[in-house]
Amino acid sequence: MSLDIGAAAIARLYTRLPRKSMEILTPYLLFLGDEESSALAKTARGLAHWCPEACIGQLRIGGVGSDLGLPELTPAEASDLGARTMVVGVANVGGVIPEHWQSSVVDALRCGLDVASGLHARLRDLESVRTVAERYGRRLFDVRNPGRTFPVGTGERRAGKRLLTVGTDCSVGKMYSALAIDREMRRRGMSSNFRGTGQTGILIAGGGVSVDAVVSDFVSGAAEWLSPENDPDHWDVIEGQGSLFHPGYAGVTLGLIHGSQPDALVLCHRAGRERVHGFEKFGLPSLGECATRNVEAARLTNPKAECVGISVNTEGMSTAAAENLLDEIGRRLDLPCVDPIRTGVAALVDRLETS
């Protein structure tokens, strides 16, 4: 697996931890279904961006669905080109696997591919899929399913430094920012691990915990397990989930904050987003209020927690408008404010490196 973040490096970094690798083989064929919402295809887009060498094609149903610009391949064609796993790279609210997607999954299994899914609903619970996988000796990876139990969070302090990305909403760049920060830290020779907490992050990192699939009593315990004791100068860069201001998911967010015990919070936002995505009756908090409430929550388990910067996705804005916005937010909150794509995250890591 030849990635920006090399698989060998990840494997090496993970050996110190008592965790079983998921061993999902690349290259990937990215299944996009017929879901046209770009936001819902974020798993596929994340993989295409962070593991371009690992993604050899895309599969859409009936020619609709998000287009990642990858070659359109059938499972048979992908298999011929060396693909090892088809990734169901599209989310949908509630996480159910529609019946008309299942025939594509079955087709992939028949063509010799394993199938990995990040949906709540498990591939192995679909009888037709499970039967075919068993018959052809193929593997099903339900990466969102923790596949193990966790203890209740203890709140005990552990060595090592931790950064958690938090956000004003879902889908505002928490995973992207965490990956970019981890990469920048390693570029500088700092000791760092990205810790995935959602399907895309787990598929990119080759490990992690899908915290929103953990039984609620054990969310902070799972976050503690995910970022264990480490060298004092080591950074775990943890992918945040949801938002404290989200009517559906805030509990997941709070448990993740408490278990992660972050020293540093990076607040992520999508420029122009004013309402909660998919829950339009709910407005977003201001960046200042959001930072305050997240720091307040984090200080329960780490009294030194502070917000170290803002990461804004300014996609679609003109360069001048984006620069003005980042500058204005940075001055208003007296914090470094970046767009990981436009400006990179060096300004955030500068602050951590010298702290």
Added chain:
Amino acid sequence: MSLDIGAAAIARLYTRLPRKSMEILTPYLLFLGDEESSALAKTARGLAHWCPEACIGQLRIGGVGSDLGLPELTPAEASDLGARTMVVGVANVGGVIPEHWQSSVVDALRCGLDVASGLHARLRDLESVRTVAERYGRRLFDVRNPGRTFPVGTGERRAGKRLLTVGTDCSVGKMYSALAIDREMRRRGMSSNFRGTGQTGILIAGGGVSVDAVVSDFVSGAAEWLSPENDPDHWDVIEGQGSLFHPGYAGVTLGLIHGSQPDALVLCHRAGRERVHGFEKFGLPSLGECATRNVEAARLTNPKAECVGISVNTEGMSTAAAENLLDEIGRRLDLPCVDPIRTGVAALVDRLETS
């Protein structure tokens, strides 16, 4: 089932909802294991208090364990006296069923009793227990296991009024206060339902959802399901869980707050408690800070949420000291302050009846 809150009345109230009764038969034999911590026997104590007529005896291992003052009965003796279900009425951190408890469970099944458990670990997952239950045609109730799925919370407003008990910690009287408020409301002819969210509350009410066993993504959805749309003057009195200041459980609490959309919060506290129970490195918040943070959280999904009173468990204090404390807290926070056992909860319901 002849209870303070009659089973027939509960059944009648629940018929309007699309939920399947658990049909756990009484009378109960309360299994207390060998757990001497009174706090961990709260399921058994709650049942003995709220359903005294339904509890005909207690079973302890080796004569140790909390003593509820009920007749000591073996499963055989309890069965002879008419018991129908043995309730594993003792919790333990992490929720595992110790191996040396299992023989008591097997014994009860052999003597013709069903067995109900509120632990995280499921009876049906213990092979020896499941095998015996099947052989003898007995039923296993894992009341903590939701036994169904829930949607993601929507945050959509629904008709009817809701009260949620919140707390400075676990085990401070949130269930007790909710049951007392529900009973007082019904005594006055107000329309009200107690909604159980933990094992004891569910066993008392005959229904509910153990929210801490729900997958974290769906906690607020489960809370919405538990307290559905109702008549505008109807009160759902919802049992709170955990605390926003608990290092292990705060995420559960926040999801429950958001899904419950409470109009009224009652803040519960145990007098003299200064540290988080079992997590002694963590201090409790002040009552004022705790009320503020809970109201702040609740206003995300119900902007009219307010704290309507304080409920303090003053067990073990002298009458004079308890009265002084309640009076002092009430004046300091400018809210009615009661001890449900010493003073009753009339002062809280007065405020709601006239609002």
